[in-house]
Amino acid sequence: xxxxxxxxxxxxxxxxxxxxxxxxxxxxxxxxxxxxxxxxxxxxxxxxxxxxxxxxxxxxxxxxxxxxxxxxxxxxxxxxxxxxxxxxxxxxxxxxxxxxxxxxxxxxxxxxxxxxxxxxxxxxxxxxxxxxxxxxxxxxxxxxxxxxxxxxxxxxxxxxxxxxxxxxxxxxxxxxxxxxxxxxxxxxxxxxxxxxxxxxxxxxxxxxxxxxxxxxxxxx
Amino acid sequence: xxxxxxxxxxxxxxxxxxxxxxxxxxxxxxxxxxxxxxxxxxxxxxxxxxxxxxxxxxxxxxxxxxxxxxxxxxxxxxxxxxxxxxxxxxxxxxxxxxxxxxxxxxxxxxxxxxxxxxxxxxxxxxxxxxxxxxxxxxxxxxxxxxxxxxxxxxxxxxxxxxxxxxxxxxxxxxxxxxxxxxxxxxxxxxxxxxxxxxxxxxxxxxxxxxxxxxxxxxxxxxxxxxxxxxxxxxxxxxxxxxxxxxxxxxxxxxxxxxxxxxxxxxxxxxxxxxxxxxxxxxxxxxxxxxxxxxxxxxxxxxxxxxxxxxxxxxxxxxxxxxxxxxxxxxxxxxxxxxxxxxxxxxxxxxxxxxxxxxxxxxxxxxxxxxxxxxxxxxxxxxxxxxxxxxxxxxxxxxxxxxxxxxxxxxxxxxxxxxxxxxxxxxxxxxxxxxxxxxxxxxxxxxxxxxxxxxxxxxxxxxxxxxxxxxxxxxxxxxxxxxxxxxxxxxxxxxxxxxxxxxxxxxxxxxxxxxxxxxxxxxxxxxxxxxxxxxxxxxxxxxxxxxxxxxxxxxxxxxxxxxxxxxxxxxxxxxxxxxxxxxxxxxxxxxxxxxxxxxxxxxxxxxxxxxxxxxxxxxxxxxxxxxxxxxxxxxxxxxxxxxxxxxxxxxxxxxxxxxxxxxxxxxxxxxxxxxxxxxxxxxxxxxxxxxxxxxxxxxxxxxxxxxxxxxxxxxxxxxxxxxxxxxxxxxxxxxxxxxxxxxxx
Numbered sequence: 001x002x003x004x005x006x007x008x009x010x011x012x013x014x015x016x017x018x019x020x021x022x023x024x025x026x027x028x029x030x031x032x033x034x035x036x037x038x039x040x041x042x043x044x045x046x047x048x049x050x051x052x053x054x055x056x057x058x059x060x061x062x063x064x065x066x067x068x069x070x071x072x073x074x075x076x077x078x079x080x081x082x083x084x085x086x087x088x089x090x091x092x093x094x095x096x097x098x099x100x101x102x103x104x105x106x107x108x109x110x111x112x113x114x115x116x117x118x119x120x121x122x123x124x125x126x127x128x129x130x131x132x133x134x135x136x137x138x139x140x141x142x143x144x145x146x147x148x149x150x151x152x153x154x155x156x157x158x159x160x161x162x163x164x165x166x167x168x169x170x171x172x173x174x175x176x177x178x179x180x181x182x183x184x185x186x187x188x189x190x191x192x193x194x195x196x197x198x199x200x201x202x203x204x205x206x207x208x209x210x211x212x213x214x215x216x217x218x219x220x
Numbered sequence: 221x222x223x224x225x226x227x228x229x230x231x232x233x234x235x236x237x238x239x240x241x242x243x244x245x246x247x248x249x250x251x252x253x254x255x256x257x258x259x260x261x262x263x264x265x266x267x268x269x270x271x272x273x274x275x276x277x278x279x280x281x282x283x284x285x286x287x288x289x290x291x292x293x294x295x296x297x298x299x300x301x302x303x304x305x306x307x308x309x310x311x312x313x314x315x316x317x318x319x320x321x322x323x324x325x326x327x328x329x330x331x332x333x334x335x336x337x338x339x340x341x342x343x344x345x346x347x348x349x350x351x352x353x354x355x356x357x358x359x360x361x362x363x364x365x366x367x368x369x370x371x372x373x374x375x376x377x378x379x380x381x382x383x384x385x386x387x388x389x390x391x392x393x394x395x396x397x398x399x400x401x402x403x404x405x406x407x408x409x410x411x412x413x414x415x416x417x418x419x420x421x422x423x424x425x426x427x428x429x430x431x432x433x434x435x436x437x438x439x440x441x442x443x444x445x446x447x448x449x450x451x452x453x454x455x456x457x458x459x460x461x462x463x464x465x466x467x468x469x470x471x472x473x474x475x476x477x478x479x480x481x482x483x484x485x486x487x488x489x490x491x492x493x494x495x496x497x498x499x500x501x502x503x504x505x506x507x508x509x510x511x512x513x514x515x516x517x518x519x520x521x522x523x524x525x526x527x528x529x530x531x532x533x534x535x536x537x538x539x540x541x542x543x544x545x546x547x548x549x550x551x552x553x554x555x556x557x558x559x560x561x562x563x564x565x566x567x568x569x570x571x572x573x574x575x576x577x578x579x580x581x582x583x584x585x586x587x588x589x590x591x592x593x594x595x596x597x598x599x600x601x602x603x604x605x606x607x608x609x610x611x612x613x614x615x616x617x618x619x620x621x622x623x624x625x626x627x628x629x630x631x632x633x634x635x636x637x638x639x640x641x642x643x644x645x646x647x648x649x650x651x652x653x654x655x656x657x658x659x660x661x662x663x664x665x666x667x668x669x670x671x672x673x674x675x676x677x678x679x680x681x682x683x684x685x686x687x688x689x690x691x692x693x694x695x696x697x698x699x700x701x702x703x704x705x706x707x708x709x710x711x712x713x714x715x716x717x718x719x720x721x722x723x724x725x726x727x728x729x730x731x732x733x734x735x736x737x738x739x740x741x742x743x744x745x746x747x748x749x750x751x752x753x754x755x756x757x758x759x760x761x762x763x764x765x766x767x768x769x770x771x772x773x774x775x776x777x778x779x780x781x782x783x784x785x786x787x788x789x790x791x792x793x794x795x796x797x798x799x800x801x802x803x804x805x806x807x808x809x810x811x812x813x814x815x816x817x818x819x820x821x822x823x824x825x826x827x828x829x830x831x832x833x834x835x836x837x838x839x840x841x842x843x844x845x846x847x848x849x850x851x852x853x854x855x856x857x858x859x860x861x862x863x864x865x866x867x868x869x870x871x872x873x874x875x876x877x878x879x880x881x882x883x884x885x886x887x888x889x890x891x892x893x894x895x896x897x898x899x900x901x902x903x904x905x906x907x908x909x910x911x912x913x914x915x916x917x918x919x920x921x922x923x924x925x926x927x928x929x930x931x932x933x934x935x936x937x938x939x940x941x942x943x944x945x946x947x948x949x950x951x952x953x954x955x956x957x958x959x960x961x962x963x964x
Contacts, residue, residue, distance in 0.1 A: 128402045129525075129533040130574040131518050134565050141568050172577035174635035175619045176569065206628050208636030209647045209707040 065094035100150035273329035295528035307401030329791035334506035346378025376442035415461030491550030506793020507817035536581035545818035570615030583655030590662035609663035647705035651714010701734035747784035763819035895925030
C-alpha cells in the first residue's frame with residue numbers, strides 16, 4: 001500500500017467514527033421521554049456501528065512473533081529497513097529466538113533506515129526528518145546495548161563493537177568510533193584487520209584533510 | 221455548457237450540497253468557533269485597501285510566495301509561473317483572454333510586505349487577473365494540515381467586451397520539482413481531482429467553477445469595466461469533497477479576515493517595535509511570520525524547520541537561530557516549546573546532533589536553551605535543561621581528555637567532522653569549538669539558574685581551560701585571523717560566529733577584526749558575504765559580524781550589514797538563503813529561509829537592546845531615523861521584560877526604560893558625542909559616545925555635540941561596492957542555480 005493510501009484510509013476511518021457523546025451534567029435527571037429517545041438513538045447508533053462496513057484487515061498484518069521475525073529479516077535483506085522495523089517490534093515477543101541476534105539485527109535495521117533513500121526519490125531519505133532519524137539511532141544504540149548483555153561468541157562481540165564504531169563514525173562521533181575500534185582490537189588482538197582499521201582511523205583523525213579512511217597508508 | 225460564474229460563492233450553494241444542510245450548519249458553527257480562536261484577542265483589523273502588488277519591491281529576479289501555517293506539515297508555494305505547488309501536486313493556473321495566455325506574475329506580495337495574505341496579478345490582453353490567497357489551518361481533528369483559499373478576479377480594462385477564460389488543472393509536478401513533500405506518494409497512482417458535489421470522495425481541491433476530473437474552467441464575456449470572481453479551495457492533503465465544500469461556504473473575504481486577525485494577534489503577542497521606520501517594522505513582522513510558521517509538531521513537541529519547502533527538516537544550527545530570535549523578540553512560549561523539541565536530539569552519550577557530521581549542534585542546542593529559558597526570567601523547567609547541558613559538557617570534556625592524551629597539535633579541539641554543508645570539508649572545524657564554548661557558557665548560566673552554583677563554577681573553570689587551548693591552537697594554526705578549520709581548509713562559516721554569539725574570543729580581539737576585514741573585503745564591503753563562489757551571496761552567515769561590529773563600536777559597518785539584510789528581501793518581506801549577486805536569482809533555493817529571518821531580527825534587536833553581557837546596552841546601533849522617537853515594549857532581557865523609549869532633540873538625547881538590577885550602557889546617536897558632562901548619577905564612557913547609568917535608573921538625558929572624529933575602522937577608500945544595493949535586474953530568467961549542499 002502506498003503512503004497516500006494509508007493516509008487516506010486513516011482519514012476516512014477517522015471521519016466515519018461517531019463523535020464522542022458529551023458528558024452528562026451532574027445532578028440533572030432526564031425526563032422519561034428523553035431517556036427513551038436516547039436509548040433508541042443509542043440502539044440505532046450501535047446497530048449502525050455494527051453493520052457499517054469496517055475497513056478490512058489484511059490477513060498479512062496478523063503474524064506470529066516468529067513469523068514477524070522471519071519477515072523482518074527478509075525485509076532487511078531486501079533493503080526495506082523502514083518496513084522491517086514494525087516487524088522487529090512484533091518479533092521481540094518471539095519465543096525461542098536468539099535474542100542477542102535479534103537485538104543486533106533490529107539495531108542494524110534502525111541504523112540502516114536512517115540512511116535509506118526513498119524508492120524512486122533520489123537522495124531523499126525515507127524518514128521524515130532528523131527528528132525521526134535521531135530517535136531511530138537512540139533506539140538502535142539501546143538495542144545494541146541490550147544485545148551486548150547476552151553471552152556471545154568473541155567473534156560476534158567483536159562484530160558488534162566494530163559495527164557500533166562504524167555507526168558512530170557515520171554520524172560524525174569520531175572519538176566514540178575510535179574507542180569502539182580500539183575495543184574491537186582488544187577483544188580480538190589476533191585480528192590484523194581490526195588492528196589496521198583502528199590504526200587507519202587514528203591516522204585519519206590526525207590528518208582528516210589529507211586522507212579518507214580508504215586512502216590512509218597502512219604501512220606498519 | 222459551462223456553468224455561469226458566481227460572484228459570491230457562499231450564496232450559491234449547490235443543490236446537491238443542500239442535503240447536508242445540518243452538517244453545514246454544524247460546520248459553520250465549528251468554523252465560527254475556529255475563527256474566534258484564530259482571532260485571538262478579537263481586536264478589529266482595519267479593512268485592507270486594495271493595492272497593486274507590482275509596486276512592492278523585491279530583491280529577487282523571480283517572484284515566489286509561501287502559503288504556510290504553524291504546525292502544518294506541508295505548505296503551498298506560489299510559483300514564479302503563478303501556479304500552486306505543495307510538494308505533491310501542482311495546480312496549474314491558466315488565465316487567458318481571446319486565446320492569449322496571461323503572462324506570469326511579476327511580483328507576489330504580502331499585504332504591507334509582511335502579512336501573509338498574498339496578492340499577485342497577471343494580464344492577458346485587456347483582462348487583468350488579480351489573485352488573493354491565504355492559508356488557514358484545517359479544522360480539528362486534523363492539526364497538521366492547512367487549507368488555502370484563493371479568490372480570482374477578472375476585470376476587463378479595455379473599452380470593448382472581451383472574453384476571459386480561467387482554467388485550473390491539478391496534476392503531477394514537473395520531473396525536477398524544487399522540493400518534494402516527505403509524505404508524497406511514491407507513484408502517481410492516486411487520482412488527482414477537483415471535488416464534485418458533497419460526497420465523501422477525496423479530492424485535492426474545490427472550486428465554484430465547472431469541475432470535471434482534474435480540471436475546472438470558466439469562460440466569461442466581460443463588458444468593459446466588468447469584473448467576475450472565482451473561488452477555489454486547496455487543502456495541503458486530499459480531503460473529503462464534502463469537507464471542502466463545507467469549508468468553502470465561508471466566503472473568501474471572511475477567511476482572509478481570519479488570517480489577518482490571526483497574524484496581527486500573533487505578532488502583537490511578542491515585543492513591540494515602534495521605531496518610526498515602517499519599512500523596518502514591517503521587515504521585523506515578516507521575519508516573525510516566517511519563524512512562527514516554520515514550526516512543525518512531533519507528538520506534543522514542536523521543532524523548528526529550515527523553510528516551508530525544500531528545507532522541511534530540522535537542523536540544530538538553523539533551529540537554534542530561530543529559537544534565539546523568537547526569544548529575544550518576545551515570543552517566549554514558542555521559543556521554549558522549540559527548545560523542548562531540541563531535547564529529543566540529545567544522544568545517549570550526551571551530545572546533541574541532528575545531521576551527520578555537524579558537531580556544532582551541541583553548542584548550539586545549549587545556547588538555544590539558555591537563550592529561550594532565561595529571558596525574561598528563568599523558566600520553572602530550567603533544571604531539566606541544566607541536567608541535559610551538564611551531560612553534554614561532560615561528553616565534551618571526555619573528548620578533550622582523550623585529545624589531550626593523544627598529544628596531537630589540535631587534539632584538545634573538537635575532532636574532525638564532515639558536515640556536508642557549511643564549511644564543506646572534512647576537518648577539525650574552528651566553528652565547532654567556538655560553538656562548544658558558547659555551550660559551556662550557556663551551561664554555566666543554566667546551572668546557576670537551577671541553583672547549582674558549584675557545578676556552574678566547575679563548568680566555568682573548564683571553559684577557561686578550553687579558551688586557553690583555543691588560543692594555543694590559533695597560534696599553532698598560523699592564521700592571522702580565525703580560519704574555517706584548524707587544518708586551514710574549508711569555507712568560512714562557524715568561524716564567523718566566534719566573536720559573537722560564541723564569544724570564543726573577546727569581540728575586541730584583533731583576530732575578530734582581521735576576520736571581518738578579510739571577509740568583507742572579499743565581498744566588497746560590510747554587508748552580505750559570499751559562499752562558495754563570489755557571485756553566490758549568502759544572506760545570514762555574515763550577519764553575526766553585524767552584531768560584532770556593534771559591540772566594537774563599528775556602527776557604520778553594522779548599519780551596512782543591516783542595510784543589506786533589509787534590501788535582499790522579496791515582496792513578502794522574507795529572504796532567501798543563497799542567490800546570485802549578478803542576477804539576483806535564487807534558483808531552486810526558495811525563500812523564505814528561517815535563519816535569514818532570525819538574522820534580521822537578531823541584528824535589529826541587538827541594535828536596540830543588547831543583554832548578552834553583564835550590562836544592559838541600549839541603542840547600540842539605533843539609526844538616525846529611530847531617534848525621532850522610538851519605543852520598544854515588552855522586550856525580554858536577562859533582567860526581566862523592559863520597555864524602552866528614546867528620542868533626540870536639538871539639545872540632547874533622552875532615554876526612558878524599565879529599571880534593571882545592573883548597569884545600563886546608553887549609546888549616543890551616531891555622529892554625536894557628549895556635549896557636557898552627564899548629570900549624576902550618569903557617568904560618561906571613555907569614548908564620549910556613551911553613558912553609563914547605575915542599576916535602578918529609569919531615565920537619562922544628556923547634552924549632545926557633533927562628533928568630528930572618525931568612527932573606528934571605517935571602510936577604506938579602496939573597498940569595492942558592498943553587496944547591499946539591489947536594483948532588481950531584468951535579465952533573462954533562470955540564471956545559475958546557487959548551490960549549497962545540505963545533508964539529508
